[in-house]
Amino acid sequence: MKNSFLMxxxxxxGLGGCAASPEKLKNEAYDAYWQCASQAVRPYVGDTRLPxxxxxxxxxxxxxxxxxxxxxxxxxxxxxxxxxxxxxxxEQLGGQxxxxxxxxVTRTLTDYVRQARRSGVGSx
Numbered sequence: 001m002k003n004s005f006l007m008x009x010x011x012x013x014g015l016g017g018c019a020a021s022p023e024k025l026k027n028e029a030y031d032a033y034w035q036c037a038s039q040a041v042r043p044y045v046g047d048t049r050l051p052x053x054x055x056x057x058x059x060x061x062x063x064x065x066x067x068x069x070x071x072x073x074x075x076x077x078x079x080x081x082x083x084x085x086x087x088x089x090x091e092q093l094g095g096q097x098x099x100x101x102x103x104x105v106t107r108t109l110t111d112y113v114r115q116a117r118r119s120g121v122g123s124x
Contacts, residue, residue: 022073022076022077022080022081024088024094025073025076025077026070026073026074026076026077029066029069029070029072029073029074030070030072030073030101031067032066032069032070032113033063033067033069033070033105034067035062036062036066037059037060037063037066037105037109038109038112040058040059040060040062040063041055041056041109041112041113042068044056044058044059044113045112045113045116046119048117051064051093052110052111052114052117053106053110055080055109055110055113056105056106056109056110056113057106059109060102060105060106060109067098067102071094071095071098074094074095074097074098074101075090075091075094075095075098076094077094078090078093078094078097079091079094092095
């Protein structure tokens, strides 16, 4: 009896660890979004017809699906942390937080393009 209880407890703990937390889902979604954006900007580095910020924005436009997954995960994380009757507030706050991260990605990609062009990376 004691062995069965221990085995069931261990199994329950193991299965509980399999469920992804909202924080983990958000982090994974952001990583996928960042990976997409950082790869998508590379072809624009050598295209000096585009200002660096426009290159960053075009790259991000190619990564709208990963961004939407990140935004949804961010909203889910906020929903997880607020009371159930605050779903509208969670949607608004999560969306705003995702937008702040998107703006940071834009700045980072813009700086990357600017710096890469100065150092001659991606030029033909």
